[in-house]
Amino acid sequence: MNEDECDFIGRLTGASRVWLVGGAELVIYFMRETQVDEMILSIIPSILRDGIRLFQSGTPEFPMKLTKMQQYGQIAQLHYQREK
Numbered sequence: 001m002n003e004d005e006c007d008f009i010g011r012l013t014g015a016s017r018v019w020l021v022g023g024a025e026l027v028i029y030f031m032r033e034t035q036v037d038e039m040i041l042s043i044i045p046s047i048l049r050d051g052i053r054l055f056q057s058g059t060p061e062f063p064m065k066l067t068k069m070q071q072y073g074q075i076a077q078l079h080y081q082r083e084k
Contacts, residue, residue, distance in 0.1 A: 028056050040077060066078060
């Protein structure tokens, strides 16, 4: 994404589904605007001593409910739905 986050989110208004692939810096903007209804987290069992945080400091509290779990080899995929 190479534009202002608010402008980008505004252009997506009315879209039925948007797939975000990115880290904490991208998802925080959508969470602040309550534009996240579903989250799929894939856990890969590698220990990174000084890895990148999943969520940034200042990310709003976001109640979510686990709806599904899948396993692909050693990868665990967790499906969450936002509780309203």
